[in-house]
Amino acid sequence: MSVSIAQLAQALRERKISATDLTRQAIDAAQQCADLNALITLDDTGALAAAERADRALAKNVGSTLVGIPFVHKDIFCTKGIRTTCASRMLADFVPPYDASVVEQLAGVQAVSIGKANMDEFAMGSSNENSFFGAVKNPWDAARVPGGSSGGSAALVAAGIVPFATGTDTGGSIRQPAAFCGITGLKPTYGRVSRFGMIAYASSLDCGGVLARSAEDCAHVLTAMAGHDARDATSTNAPVDDYVSALTKPLAGLRIGVAREYLGAGIDAGIGAVVQAALKQYEKLGATLVDISLPNAALAIPAYYVIAPAEASSNLARYDGVRYGHRCTDPTSLEDLYTRTRAEGFGAEVQRRILVGTYALSAGYYDAYYLRAQRVRRLIASDFTDAFKTVDVIAGPTTPTVAFKLGEKSADPLAMYAADVNTVAVNLAGLPAISLPAGFSEGLPVGLQLIAPAFAEARLLNAAHQFQLATDWHARMPEGVA
Amino acid sequence: MSIDAATVRHIARLARLAVGENALASIAGELNGVLALADQLAAAQVDGIAPLAHPHDQTLHWRADAVTESDRADAFLALAPEARGGLYLVPKVLE
Numbered sequence A: 001m002s003v004s005i006a007q008l009a010q011a012l013r014e015r016k017i018s019a020t021d022l023t024r025q026a027i028d029a030a031q032q033c034a035d036l037n038a039l040i041t042l043d044d045t046g047a048l049a050a051a052e053r054a055d056r057a058l059a060k061n062v063g064s065t066l067v068g069i070p071f072v073h074k075d076i077f078c079t080k081g082i083r084t085t086c087a088s089r090m091l092a093d094f095v096p097p098y099d100a101s102v103v104e105q106l107a108g109v110q111a112v113s114i115g116k117a118n119m120d121e122f123a124m125g126s127s128n129e130n131s132f133f134g135a136v137k138n139p140w141d142a143a144r145v146p147g148g149s150s151g152g153s154a155a156l157v158a159a160g161i162v163p164f165a166t167g168t169d170t171g172g173s174i175r176q177p178a179a180f181c182g183i184t185g186l187k188p189t190y191g192r193v194s195r196f197g198m199i200a201y202a203s204s205l206d207c208g209g210v211l212a213r214s215a216e217d218c219a220h221v222l223t224a225m226a227g228h229d230a231r232d233a234t235s236t237n238a239p240v241d242d243y244v245s246a247l248t249k250p251l252a253g254l255r256i257g258v259a260r261e262y263l264g265a266g267i268d269a270g271i272g273a274v275v276q277a278a279l280k281q282y283e284k285l286g287a288t289l290v291d292i293s294l295p296n297a298a299l300a301i302p303a304y305y306v307i308a309p310a311e312a313s314s315n316l317a318r319y320d321g322v323r324y325g326h327r328c329t330d331p332t333s334l335e336d337l338y339t340r341t342r343a344e345g346f347g348a349e350v351q352r353r354i355l356v357g358t359y360a361l362s363a364g365y366y367d368a369y370y371l372r373a374q375r376v377r378r379l380i381a382s383d384f385t386d387a388f389k390t391v392d393v394i395a396g397p398t399t400p401t402v403a404f405k406l407g408e409k410s411a412d413p414l415a416m417y418a419a420d421v422n423t424v425a426v427n428l429a430g431l432p433a434i435s436l437p438a439g440f441s442e443g444l445p446v447g448l449q450l451i452a453p454a455f456a457e458a459r460l461l462n463a464a465h466q467f468q469l470a471t472d473w474h475a476r477m478p479e480g481v482a
Numbered sequence B: 001m002s003i004d005a006a007t008v009r010h011i012a013r014l015a016r017l018a019v020g021e022n023a024l025a026s027i028a029g030e031l032n033g034v035l036a037l038a039d040q041l042a043a044a045q046v047d048g049i050a051p052l053a054h055p056h057d058q059t060l061h062w063r064a065d066a067v068t069e070s071d072r073a074d075a076f077l078a079l080a081p082e083a084r085g086g087l088y089l090v091p092k093v094l095e
Helices: A005-013 A019-032 A044-059 A101-108 A151-158 A175-181 A215-225 A269-284 A297-318 A334-345 A348-361 A367-387 A413-420 A424-429 A457-470 B005-014 B021-043 B073-077
Strands: A039-042 A070-074 A112-117 A164-168 A184-187 A208-212 A255-259 A288-292 A393-397 A433-441 A444-451
Touching (some): A005 A019, A019 A039, A019 A070, A019 A112, A070 A151, A101 A112, A101 A215, A151 A164, A151 A175, A151 A208, A175 A433, A184 A457, A208 A215, A215 A433, A255 A269, A269 A288, A269 A393, A269 A457, A297 A367, A297 A413, A297 A424, A348 B021, A367 A424, A393 A457, A433 A457
Parallel strands (some): A070 A112, A070 A164, A255 A288
Antiparallel strands (some): A164 A208, A184 A208, A184 A433
């Protein structure tokens, strides 16, 4: 389905296809590609009912571009009446009594959700191997990971099963799988998309966003997702830009900062070459390249792997076997109920982060770890503030390598954490960033990351769209799938 | 600062995670690896730098002091592994 959302919307309006047909196609394609293990729950009944409603709206010629467009939600967004697992045994049978704001928003514009996408458990992971429901496979090479934590979302879009998917990004969980799967992934500014009903991992970093084939498609979806929500205390009450109109602006005069730290040691040569070629393309489009430095970049991973586990240990305290979720059998005491329920319900990586976070917040270590990490967080944010005094966006590779093999890093948490080296700083600073397909290395997709100042999503989407008008990397699809 | 089996036992207790005695040593090893990463923070110059908790240093919104939630006790209790008479049930705390 290398067709754009706008083209699909036009076909729907011209009655060349119905929302029901489009939805049926997506469901069939998902079933044919079951080997990818990208879906946790397929909601064909709900999807076909929603498609019928969309067809009625289309018959009256009302609604936005997304009416009748099939998609999937990452299984971290609560869906009323449809189980929401967060890829954890803890929530394997959890059926939320309410919808997340993002779910309401996309249902409100009558996009058609066909189900819930696989992910790393509680969004903790960079390979989608930490799922209670099993690893997701990369559509470009079934022996490789799709990235994580929004790996199911990325694989479904890359395989052409749906034109877009929702995702969340706490340390790179939209951008890294988008890069590994050769699609476009947008992490908006922290606070731009409501976190209400989005199961919490690290609340000061968690951010909902979109994975799609192109920046133009992302612009249509972000338009529906962005905005203030009184139910999320950290949601920002700032006007939402017209992302679609901004796409067409020429790039002449755009100043692109090339951060030397993002192209240094640890970045595969093949990735570096693709990124350099993409930067040349940007020069052809009228942009100017500016050499910049983000001096504290190397501290982003250490700061992230203190702050995120600390917040996770606090957020995940709610899973106690009492109110909802998994409960161990025959608890002998309240203590036994808590400890055994949690040990059974959480996978190894989630338990590891809970323990690290508990330690970092415990008496005697709080100042040395958590408070120090928060001070470093300000240094990292200040690096970006300084850089944006002279440049409009910052560019670099999204990931240091192409998609790695299943099992290659799963036994070594530190090697896995290093996969986030170029993405976590953006979350610490709360900035928007996009990963867009920029070429191939070793036959696998490479992502270019663009970072912008807070609330400049329109600038990012514009810069990515202009690149995609001049290149066709985003239109390339893996062989042998839908 | 290195984590040993006793420290793992202590933080597992704080985190309410059951950890078997035979797993303590391997978990200690893993946590020491992660903390070695965190120890890189010690090199940062952070004197006089205020901690950053919210990326935009945003303060909370004010709203009217009024009830905004409806009573959905039944819907929420229906999710509980064990509930009766409007209450969550847990093992006896007092004998």
